[in-house]
Amino acid sequence: xxxxxxxxxxxxEAALYVDDLDAxxxxxxxxxxxxxxxxxxxxxxxxxxxxTVVLLFIAEQTRVPTTNAKLPVPPHGADGAGHLCFAADGExxxxxxxxxxxxxxxxxxxxxxxxxxxxxYVRDPAGNSIEFAEPKLWA
Amino acid sequence: xxxxxxxxxxxxEAALYVDDLDAxxxxxxxxxxxxxxxxxxxxxxxxxxxxTVVLLFIAEQTRVPTTNAKLPVPPHGADGAGHLCFAADGExxxxxxxxxxxxxxxxxxxxxxxxxxxxxYVRDPAGNSIEFAEPKLWA
Numbered sequence: 001x002x003x004x005x006x007x008x009x010x011x012x013e014a015a016l017y018v019d020d021l022d023a024x025x026x027x028x029x030x031x032x033x034x035x036x037x038x039x040x041x042x043x044x045x046x047x048x049x050x051x052t053v054v055l056l057f058i059a060e061q062t063r064v065p066t067t068n069a070k071l072p073v074p075p076h077g078a079d080g081a082g083h084l085c086f087a088a089d090g091e092x093x094x095x096x097x098x099x100x101x102x103x104x105x106x107x108x109x110x111x112x113x114x115x116x117x118x119x120x121y122v123r124d125p126a127g128n129s130i131e132f133a134e135p136k137l138w139a
Numbered sequence: 140x141x142x143x144x145x146x147x148x149x150x151x152e153a154a155l156y157v158d159d160l161d162a163x164x165x166x167x168x169x170x171x172x173x174x175x176x177x178x179x180x181x182x183x184x185x186x187x188x189x190x191t192v193v194l195l196f197i198a199e200q201t202r203v204p205t206t207n208a209k210l211p212v213p214p215h216g217a218d219g220a221g222h223l224c225f226a227a228d229g230e231x232x233x234x235x236x237x238x239x240x241x242x243x244x245x246x247x248x249x250x251x252x253x254x255x256x257x258x259x260y261v262r263d264p265a266g267n268s269i270e271f272a273e274p275k276l277w278a
Contacts, residue, residue: 108213
């Protein structure tokens with residue numbers, strides 16, 4: 001391992017696993033208002049969030065090895081509650097709390113970290129822990 | 140749900156679950172060269188990747204509800220192979236293939252999507268599917 005590390009510009013895709021794509025679309029598309037990029041019925045739906053793409057997969061489908069020799073995407077798939085955090089500034093977080101509550105999404109936690117950054121936590125319909133936090137949390 | 144959608148600036152944190160933090164540090168820290176932000180022995184290690192933070196957790200620890208009333212972070216945790224994709228341009232991908240191979244990381248797949256974007260896939264030590272792809276994949 002002699003080479004210098006090539007550049008990585010950040011995370012391009014973050015994945016979560018869900019059990020119901022329609023329910024996932026209601027949350028990520030309708031409540032969060034993310035732009036849908038593409039969808040394969042029964043398998044996945046992808047959304048754009050800033051420079052990152054959020055991939056929502058049905059794990060029992062993505063664990064099946066592909067037979068497409070031209071696009072040999074490796075299998076993957078997890079069970080249980082995953083975690084994803086969206087970046088939103090302090091003013092936006094006030095709006096997000098209202099938006100989520102008016103959509104009937106329970107607020108599981110809402111607090112400030114020692115450095116003053118606020119985080120709001122909810123569950124997506126599959127039970128994944130979804131956070132909305134001020135980027136200064138990691139500044 | 141009458142309010143307008145507040146702004147989200149993108150994904151701030153993407154999480155994966157691992158079974159061995161030392162092995163994870165060897166991959167994400169030493170091979171990928173990501174900047175370590177913080178670590179709690181036996182529980183998690185966090186790295187910076189551009190504007191996003193990559194969270195690597197031991198699921199059996201993060202499933203335990205916290206007793207810290209001031210920082211009531213909700214529990215989460217998943218089993219099985221997750222997925223994460225890092226953004227790297229075409230020239231960087233040439234370097235990444237060399238870097239990964241010279242570190243003894245097997246290349247599981249390396250191909251071009253119909254739009255010409257190249258993706259390279261490997262496994263992290265926990266078996267998560269880690270992709271390096273040109274951002275034009277989703278342009």
